Amino acid sequence: MSEDRNLDEAKRLLAGYRSSIDNIDAALIHMLAERFRCTKAVGVLKATYGLPPADPARxxxxxxxxxxxxxxxxxxxxxxxxxxxxxxREVIRHHEHIAANGGASQPG
Ligand SMILES: C=C(O[C@@H]1C=C(C(=O)O)C=C[C@H]1O)C(=O)O
Structure with missing residues (x-):
């Protein structure tokens, strides 16, 4: 009986953690989307001014x-x-792609 109650409590805790994990994953996706929106603009700028896609010092x-x-x-x-x-690495791949297309970014 008390084992059943412990299991119910464990399931309740697990659902609570998973709800937070889902929120955090959603935030990560939104933050990554915003970062890639910025880095694509950087890729267009670099291609326009003939700057290299990668900047190892940065x-x-x-x-x-x-x-x-x-x-x-x-x-x-x-x-x-x-x-x-x-x-x-993915950003640099985008920048190379943008440069190869004469400075035009691809959607997505
Ligand atoms: C975004 C840039 O281009 C590349 C990607 C970087 C990044 O994703 O943070 C950093 C340096 C560069 O290799 C940049 O030069 O700032």
Whole structure:
């Protein structure tokens, strides 16, 4: 009987955590969409002025900063670095694509 009650309580807690996880995932998607909206504009600017798609010096600064932020927030800095590199690789792919199209961004 008390095991049933414990299981019910566990299910209630699980549903509460999952509801927060769903909200956080939605926020992440919106934040990523906004970031890519910005970086696509940067890609158009770079293509217009003949600047290279990638900027390794800027990336090094961002990684150093994000590693520090992650550490302060008790998030694994190696994971934060991998995540940023994953996002930046996709941004650079967009920039190369924009440059190859003469500075025109693609929708989406
Ligand atoms: C957005 C830029 O282009 C590239 C993408 C970056 C990013 O996604 O943060 C950072 C540096 C560049 O390699 C930029 O130069 O600022």
């Amino acid at each position: 990336e090094a600064q961002q990684i150093e900063r994000l590693r520090r932020l992650a550490d302060d927030a008790h998030l694994d800095p190696d994971f934060a670095e991998k995540f940023l590199n994953f996002v930046i």
